[in-house]
Amino acid sequence: MKPFRIGTRGSPLALVQANMVRDALIATHGWAPEAVEIVTVRTTGDRVQDRALADIGGKALWTKELDGALMDGGIDCAVHSMKDVETFRPTGIVIAAMLPRADVRDRILGAESVAALPRGARVGTSSPRRAAQLRRLRPDLNIVLFRGNVDTRIAKLAAGEAEATLLAAAGLARLGRDVGHPVPVETMLPAPAQGAVGIEAHAGDDRALGLIAAIGDPATHACVSAERGLLAALKAGCHSPVGALATIEGAVLTLRAELLSEDGTGHVHTQEAGAPGDPELPRAIARDLLDRAPPEVRRLFAA
Numbered sequence: 694m695k696p697f698r699i700g701t702r703g704s705p706l707a708l709v710q711a712n713m714v715r716d717a718l719i720a721t722h723g724w725a726p727e728a729v730e731i732v733t734v735r736t737t738g739d740r741v742q743d744r745a746l747a748d749i750g751g752k753a754l755w756t757k758e759l760d761g762a763l764m765d766g767g768i769d770c771a772v773h774s775m776k777d778v779e780t781f782r783p784t785g786i787v788i789a790a791m792l793p794r795a796d797v798r799d800r801i802l803g804a805e806s807v808a809a810l811p812r813g814a815r816v817g818t819s820s821p822r823r824a825a826q827l828r829r830l831r832p833d834l835n836i837v838l839f840r841g842n843v844d845t846r847i848a849k850l851a852a853g854e855a856e857a858t859l860l861a862a863a864g865l866a867r868l869g870r871d872v873g874h875p876v877p878v879e880t881m882l883p884a885p886a887q888g889a890v891g892i893e894a895h896a897g898d899d900r901a902l903g904l905i906a907a908i909g910d911p912a913t914h915a916c917v918s919a920e921r922g923l924l925a926a927l928k929a930g931c932h933s934p935v936g937a938l939a940t941i942e943g944a945v946l947t948l949r950a951e952l953l954s955e956d957g958t959g960h961v962h963t964q965e966a967g968a969p970g971d972p973e974l975p976r977a978i979a980r981d982l983l984d985r986a987p988p989e990v991r992r993l994f995a996a
């Protein structure tokens with residue numbers, strides 16, 4: 694039998710995540726290790742390292758090449774950090790499953806907490822959300838541009854390019870890097886879909902869809918879909934300063950969300966509960982946020 698081919702980017706984190714999917718498929722379906730093959734694909738985002746992603750402005754930085762491989766049958770599924778997957782997917786590609794979500798929080802490296810940062814400290818990040826949240830909490834901080842994969846950013850910090858940086862707890866844990874301190878979600882609401890690994894397949898490939906669905910976590914899928922539904926309703930993307938986090942308790946999904954202006958002076962947040970899988974909840978939250986947003990925030994989300 695032909696091996697089941699898992700497409701992934703080649704970054705260390707992407708490879709760890711692809712191996713998590715591989716291990717889950719092998720365990721769930723009782724496959725031999727050689728029944729799965731990992732295929733690495735270089736994406737636009739991997740090639741462009743010297744500019745802020747927001748400046749490149751291009752779409753599908755992390756997915757385009759993998760989408761192509763899915764569409765032409767070069768791979769059977771593609772594994773992504775859901776945080777990096779555009780809100781609107783091409784026709785023919787479906788998110789078949791998500792692995793159980795990891796720690797959703799950011800971690801701060803170089804200080805015990807955001808409050809403990811020295812006055813005027815330089816904090817390295819390329820995330821408009823993290824930059825805006827930091828500026829709101831601490832207008833005295835100097836935000837400096839940090840790009841590259843997790844280890845590159847840790848190395849920049851060690852080289853003294855900033856006093857502190859923020860990284861997703863999930864990525865650090867998956868890479869075995871026990872560094873920094875978790876930032877409570879009450880201090881910094883995470884990015885939509887942070888900590889979730891998704892598996893995509895061709896919409897017409899029923900065999901792949903079935904095999905992948907068997908390793909999925911429905912609660913993660915419902916939460917991340919609500920967070921992505923909010924982005925869709927806002928017509929926002931990963932370059933917009935948006936925090937969102939859905940959680941499920943019993944049969945109730947609670948979605949918390951905030952929008953900020955780039956300089957952090959404008960801010961609006963809300964929280965609402967509903968049924969998991971109800972697409973109206975994120976839409977209602979988006980309308981409420983846009984209604985109440987100050988002009989400098991609404992301007993960023995004008996359709």
Ligand SMILES: NCc1[nH]cc(CCC(=O)O)c1CC(=O)O
Pocket residue numbers: 774775776777843859860861862863864865886887888889890
């Ligand atoms: N934008 C890069 C990116 N995409 C996913 C993760 C971490 C893993 C995750 O959030 O699932 C990271 C690095 C980071 O933000 O620290």
